Amino acid sequence: MPVVKVTDLAYGRLQSPSLDQAEEFLTHFGMTRVERAGNALYMRGTDRGSHIHVTHLGPSKFIGLAFHVESEDDLKKFTKAPGASGIENIDEPGGGKRVRVTDPHGYQMEIVWGFKPLAALPVRRHETNWGEEKLRRAGKLMRLERGPSQVKRIAHAVIMTQGAKDKIKWYREMFGFVPSDEVYAGPKDNIIASFNRCDRGETFVDHHTFLCFECPNTGLNHLSFEVPTYDDLMLGHEHLHQAGKYQHVWGIGRHLLGSQIFDYWKDPWGRVHEHWTDTDVLNVHHETKLHSAEEGLVSQWGGHPPQEFITHAVP
Numbered sequence: 001m002p003v004v005k006v007t008d009l010a011y012g013r014l015q016s017p018s019l020d021q022a023e024e025f026l027t028h029f030g031m032t033r034v035e036r037a038g039n040a041l042y043m044r045g046t047d048r049g050s051h052i053h054v055t056h057l058g059p060s061k062f063i064g065l066a067f068h069v070e071s072e073d074d075l076k077k078f079t080k081a082p083g084a085s086g087i088e089n090i091d092e093p094g095g096g097k098r099v100r101v102t103d104p105h106g107y108q109m110e111i112v113w114g115f116k117p118l119a120a121l122p123v124r125r126h127e128t129n130w131g132e133e134k135l136r137r138a139g140k141l142m143r144l145e146r147g148p149s150q151v152k153r154i155a156h157a158v159i160m161t162q163g164a165k166d167k168i169k170w171y172r173e174m175f176g177f178v179p180s181d182e183v184y185a186g187p188k189d190n191i192i193a194s195f196n197r198c199d200r201g202e203t204f205v206d207h208h209t210f211l212c213f214e215c216p217n218t219g220l221n222h223l224s225f226e227v228p229t230y231d232d233l234m235l236g237h238e239h240l241h242q243a244g245k246y247q248h249v250w251g252i253g254r255h256l257l258g259s260q261i262f263d264y265w266k267d268p269w270g271r272v273h274e275h276w277t278d279t280d281v282l283n284v285h286h287e288t289k290l291h292s293a294e295e296g297l298v299s300q301w302g303g304h305p306p307q308e309f310i311t312h313a314v315p
C-alpha cells in the first residue's frame with residue numbers, strides 16, 4: 001500500500017532570476033497572477049482551486065512539485081513516511097497545510113491540503129459544429145478573440161532520470177501513482193518511460209499526472225497545463241509566436257500515450273511548459289500496457305519529438 005493516494009498535481013515550484021520576466025511569460029502562456037508577494041510569484045488557471053505555478057526569485061532552478069490529498073488525515077499519515085516533515089502551515093496565498101519530503105533526485109515534493117479555494121475565472125467558449133453534432137452553434141457565428149490560451153489547470157510533470165524503472169517506484173510508494181503505460185527499449189524489462197496516473201478507483205482521471213523518463217541528464221523535462229479547446233490551444237500558439245521572444249519546442253500534434261493535442265514552449269530560462277487539450281481519462285479498470293519505444297513514443301499526427309526535447313532536463 002502507498003503512504004497516501006494523491007488526487008492531482010497542485011503546482012510546480014521553479015526559481016527564476018526575474019519575477020517580471022517570469023510573469024510576462026506565464027501571462028503570455030495563459031495564466032493569471034494571484035499574488036506577487038515578497039520574492040515569489042503565484043499564478044493560477046481559470047479553474048476553481050488554488051495557484052498552479054510558483055516562482056521564487058533566484059538563479060534558474062527546478063525546486064519541486066506539490067500534490068493534493070483528500071484529507072488532513074492523509075497529511076498525518078504522510079508524516080510517518082521516511083524523511084517526511086511534520087505538518088506545516090503554508091505561508092502562501094490560499095493558506096492550507098503541507099508535508100514535505102525530498103525525492104530521490106533531491107527535489108522538494110509537497111503534499112498539500114486545505115487551500116481556501118479561488119472562484120473560477122470566466123472562460124471564452126468555442127462551440128464547434130464538428131462530427132455528428134453539427135448544431136452546437138446553430139445560428140451563431142464562430143468569432144474567436146485573439147490572445148493567450150486560457151490555462152485551466154496544471155496537469156502533469158515529467159522528470160528525467162537514470163534508472164527510471166526503479167526511481168518511479170519511490171513516487172508510487174509515496175503518492176499512490178499507478179502506471180497507465182510503460183515504454184521499453186531493447187529488452188522488455190528496460191523501461192525508459194513510465195506514464196503514471198492518480199489512483200482514484202472508479203473515478204476517471206487523466207491518463208498521466210507524473211512521469212519518469214530515462215535520460216543521461218537529471219531534471220525537469222516539462223510542466224504541463226490543460227487548455228479548454230483545440231481553438232484555444234491554436235490561439236495560444238499564435239500568441240506566443242507573435243510575442244517574438246519565446247522558443248517553440250515541439251508541436252502542434254497529438255500524442256499516442258494519453259492522446260492529448262499538445263504544444264510545447266520554453267520559458268526565458270529554458271524550462272519547458274506544455275499546453276494540451278483532450279486527454280484520455282482512465283480508471284481502475286485500465287490495465288498497464290507495455291510498448292516498445294518505436295510503437296509508444298510517437299505522435300498520432302504532428303511529427304516526432306526533436307532530439308533536443310528527448311534529452312531536455314533542467315536541474
Ligand SMILES: [Fe+2]
Binds near residue numbers: 156158222224274
Ligand atoms: Fe506532457
